[in-house]
Amino acid sequence: MSLEDAFADGPAFIPYLAAGDPDYESSLEYVEALERGGADIIELGLPFSEPIAEGPTIQNAVVRSLEGGMTPTRFFEFVEDLDVSVPLVCMTYYNLIYRYGEESEAQRASNTSGETVSNGPRPFVEKAAEVGIEGFVVPDLPAEEAGPLREACDEFGLDLVFIVAPTTRGEHLDRMMEQVSGYVYVQARLGTTGAQSSVSDQTGSSLERLADYDVPKAVGFGISSGDHAERIVASGADGIIVGSALVDIVADGHDNGDDAETVADRLETLARELKDGAVAGASQRPPHPERT
Numbered sequence: 001m002s003l004e005d006a007f008a009d010g011p012a013f014i015p016y017l018a019a020g021d022p023d024y025e026s027s028l029e030y031v032e033a034l035e036r037g038g039a040d041i042i043e044l045g046l047p048f049s050e051p052i053a054e055g056p057t058i059q060n061a062v063v064r065s066l067e068g069g070m071t072p073t074r075f076f077e078f079v080e081d082l083d084v085s086v087p088l089v090c091m092t093y094y095n096l097i098y099r100y101g102e103e104s105e106a107q108r109a110s111n112t113s114g115e116t117v118s119n120g121p122r123p124f125v126e127k128a129a130e131v132g133i134e135g136f137v138v139p140d141l142p143a144e145e146a147g148p149l150r151e152a153c154d155e156f157g158l159d160l161v162f163i164v165a166p167t168t169r170g171e172h173l174d175r176m177m178e179q180v181s182g183y184v185y186v187q188a189r190l191g192t193t194g195a196q197s198s199v200s201d202q203t204g205s206s207l208e209r210l211a212d213y214d215v216p217k218a219v220g221f222g223i224s225s226g227d228h229a230e231r232i233v234a235s236g237a238d239g240i241i242v243g244s245a246l247v248d249i250v251a252d253g254h255d256n257g258d259d260a261e262t263v264a265d266r267l268e269t270l271a272r273e274l275k276d277g278a279v280a281g282a283s284q285r286p287p288h289p290e291r292t
Helices: 024-036 056-067 072-081 094-099 105-109 122-131 147-156 170-179 203-209 226-234 244-256 260-282
Strands: 012-018 042-045 088-091 133-137 159-161 184-187 217-220 239-242
Touching: 012 024, 012 056, 012 217, 012 244, 012 260, 024 042, 024 072, 024 260, 042 056, 042 072, 056 244, 072 122, 094 122, 122 133, 122 147, 133 147, 147 159, 184 203, 203 217, 226 239, 226 260, 239 244, 239 260, 244 260
Parallel strands: 012 042, 012 239, 042 088, 088 133, 133 159, 184 217, 217 239
Antiparallel strands: none
């Protein structure tokens, strides 16, 4: 199933967890619990030491994952070990994608210039396609510099998802939407990620600004309950993206010493609440026009 196909039968629920948080085996169980709870797509975070788009909740998840030994190579092993059937998206930062293809030790030894040569994003994208990743979200990659990654994604049949902030407009928005595929990640509010107690009033205007672009719109940043999910979808979203509220459950379980099965059950319960809320929101809006 492609990313866009996941939106075909109703609003898509897209949860996020950092791969390897707090350890490899528990994380596998947690991600699989999200599918049982109704996930249509799962975003897997490949941790980077400087996650500039993330709030404290996900920053702490990144630290736990890195301390647990997560690396790009281990991430690809993690994806292969997962027992899920929904599409998977890798959310990470461009430095990791770009450096994955750096020349080998033998190549460096024969390189008389003394400079490290990178093969660009292609090796990372090729490996991601091999293990079953369907697309990427790269928060720190401007659309104006995304050409090499877009080309590699086209070569291997993967999608490239861009994050559209409430302030993204004009030529920058057009350039972003020319390159996006799969779905567009609509940032519900300014700032970094983090669960919130209310839905941003910027969401409706952001969706209206994107109405003419023929790609599914999934809203994220701050969604933490079924009620939030219902209101976001009722306002016009094609899907919801939820990270921090789920990562909070992982963090609480880790801090309290809970066993992985207990934490997985809590994740599945909240996932089901969020999915049910999204479905309820879809029933409150007119039918979506057919895409051509």
